[in-house]
Amino acid sequence: MSRWIAERGLKATRQRDLIVDTFFSASGHLSVDELLAKVQSRDENIGAATVYRTMKILSDAGLASARHFDDGQTRYEAAIGRHHHDHLICTSCHQIIEFENERIEELQDMVARHHGFQVTRHKLELYGLCKDCQGR
Amino acid sequence: MSRWIAERGLKATRQRDLIVDTFFSASGHLSVDELLAKVQSRDENIGAATVYRTMKILSDAGLASARHFDDGQTRYEAAIGRHHHDHLICTSCHQIIEFENERIEELQDMVARHHGFQVTRHKLELYGLCKDCQGR
């Protein structure tokens, strides 16, 4: 993100580097809390506000995307060179599975066109029980 | 909702009746704030907590459904005898259009089956500009 940072007069700091590095080293859909914990295990003096601020920058830069699942917390996932995709979310073990489906996207475009809508982003989430959680 | 209320020892009160009546008389996807305002224009002494509590009851009774769009507020819509449907949301004028698409639902089921997932509910939201807001 250094180019993006330089272009708008932002500064590279130890904290930002650490947060960004931690974020991209981790996998999955991290809540700010989870990320903060990982970050603080490397430098306990980093504050939550800095993590919030840094993730907002990453998100504005298009390098991370914010997701709002139904648990009331914002989660971020890496967005570098990734296709758009949607999510299956297990309501029992909270596992998140990603999927892509070209046909669904096409049908969404069709629906939007039909309503004269210009879609900029969409969200498709399927909530339920994953294979492992169905037997209890 | 009188039957549902009686069945579980809940009580019919003036406030609940007023909130429920206001909710079903209004249309669209009301936030608690919006509903509270309408309710208070009929009885200014009704508190926000009562609206929250009542909408939770309606929701548990299956008469209203809670929606969480990306604006950080819970919105409720009437759910009596309605099909499942999804939403187109204008990010400029905040208009919300509903749609149903059988093919998309089928494809979702296929995706879920493919992952061994048992889906209980899903959410499909298309964000963008509605016809009116595209010209600015």
Next chain:
DNA sequence: ATACCTGCAAATGTTTTGCAATGAT
């Protein structure tokens, strides 16, 4: 009479913001 309900205010949980001190260029 006995629960249940209400309104208020206080508590909660998540995210944002003001500010003085610190740090990058």
Next chain:
DNA sequence: ATCATTGCAAAACATTTGCAGGTAT
């Protein structure tokens, strides 16, 4: 030297909860 950034604490939100008093059955 400038101006962005940090950490902290306080503020801002949306929502929930405790409680004393009020109300439906």
